[in-house]
Amino acid sequence: MARKATPKAEASAQKILDAALELFRERGFDGATMRDIARKAGVATGAAYYYYPSKDALVLAFYQHASAEMQPRIEAALAGARGLEAGLRELIRVKLDYFAPNRPVLRALLRNGADPKHPLSPFSPETGAIRAFDLEWFRRILSDCGFGIPRDLAPHLPDVLWLFQMGVIYFWVTDDSPGQARSYRLLDRAAKAVAVLVRLSALPLMRPVRKVALELIAIVKGPDDTAVPA
Amino acid sequence: MARKATPKAEASAQKILDAALELFRERGFDGATMRDIARKAGVATGAAYYYYPSKDALVLAFYQHASAEMQPRIEAALAGARGLEAGLRELIRVKLDYFAPNRPVLRALLRNGADPKHPLSPFSPETGAIRAFDLEWFRRILSDCGFGIPRDLAPHLPDVLWLFQMGVIYFWVTDDSPGQARSYRLLDRAAKAVAVLVRLSALPLMRPVRKVALELIAIVKGPDDTAVPA
C-alpha cells in the first residue's frame, strides 16, 4: 500500500491512514466516508484512493502496521511469562490492549471472516503474512512451555491456538462490558482451561480423545496443509 | 415485511424475494443491485423498497421464511433420530441441506455476526424469534436423548449446542469442497464428539471440569440471561 518511494509520499500515506483511524474510532467504519477521511488528511478523495485502492485497504494497512508494531511488545510480554497458560494469556492480552482504541476497525476486519476470498478476511492470502507471524509466536509458546506435547498433536497445536485467539478476539470486539472486562475474564479462565487440556492430552488414557481431536483438526484444516481455511 | 393484506401484494412480495434470491445466488449479495432485483421481478425499484425497506431486509425475510419452512422438516428428521448424536446431526443436516442452494445469502447474514447491533446479526433482537425456535429444538433433543444431564449444566446446554451449530454453519458457508463434503464430515464427527462429551460430563470424576465449563459459560452469556451475546 504505502509507496516508500519518496518521504513526501510516505508522509501523505501516513496522514491519510491517521485521519482514517481517527474517523473510524469516532464514527465507526461505515460512518466514516472517504470524502471525510481525505478532507481531514488535507488531500482530495482521489489522492486517498491513490494510496489506498479501497476503504478496506485502509483497514488492511492498519492491520499490517499493527502487527509489525506489536512484535516487540509481544516479545517483552512473553519474557515475563512462564508456562503455556501465562504465555497464551499474555500474548493475547497484548493484542487486546493494543487494539483497544480501535475496536471498530477490528470489527470491520472480522466481519469479512465469513468469506475467505475477501481480502480482509483473517483467512485470506492478503493477511497470510500476519497469520504466519502469529503462528510463530504460538509455536514458541508451545516449545517454551516446559512440558511434553504429544508428537501427533504438536504440528497442529499452533493452528488450534491461533483459532482460539480468533475466538477470543471475536468475543472481545462484540463485548460491551466496561473496559471489555468480560473479555479479559474470559481470556484468563479460557487460557487456563486450554493449558490444562493440552497438559492432559499427553496422558496415555487420553489417546482415544486425542485421536478424535486429530480427526476433527484434519477435516477443518482440509486437504492442503498450507492454510487454515476456516 | 410481507404485507398479508391482499393476495396480490403477497404475490408481489414473493416475486421480489424470489428474484433477489436468484440474483444473490448468481452474483452474490454485493453483486446484485436493487435495480436489477426490481427489474427481474418486473416491478419498479420503488416497489421493491415498498416491500423491503432495505437490501438487508431481503436477507432477513429469506431467513425468517426459511426458518418457518424448516420446522416440519426438522420434525420429520428428528422422528427418525435416536439419541443426542443423531439428533444433533440430523437437526443441523436439515439446515445445511435446506440452505445449500443459497449459501451466498447465508454468508451475507453471517458476515454481520461481529456486530450484535446489526439487524442481520444472528445475535440481534430482529433474529431473536428464529433463535428461540432453534433453542426449542435443542432442548427437545437433550430431553429426548435418553441419558441424564447434570442439573447445573442442563439449563445452559441448549445455548452451547446452538453456538456449536453456528460454528458448523460458519464453516459450511466458507467450505469450497465439492458439495461441501468436508462440512458434512465435520458435522458427523463433531456431533459424535459433542454427544460423548455431554455423556462424560455426568461422571462424578468430571465435576471439576464441569465447574470450569460452567464458569466459562457464565462469562460468555454475561450478566443478563435473556440472550446469547456472542
Added chain:
DNA sequence: GTCTATATCGGGATAGAC
C-alpha cells in the same frame, strides 16, 4: 393499498487532466 416514474442524495470508486 399498490404500485410507476423520476428526481435526488450521499458514498465508494474510477478516469483523465494537470
Added chain:
DNA sequence: GTCTATCCCGATATAGAC
C-alpha cells in the same frame, strides 16, 4: 502525485396512476 469530474449504487422522497 494530486485534483476535478464523473459514474454507479443504495436509499429516500414525491407526485400521481389505478
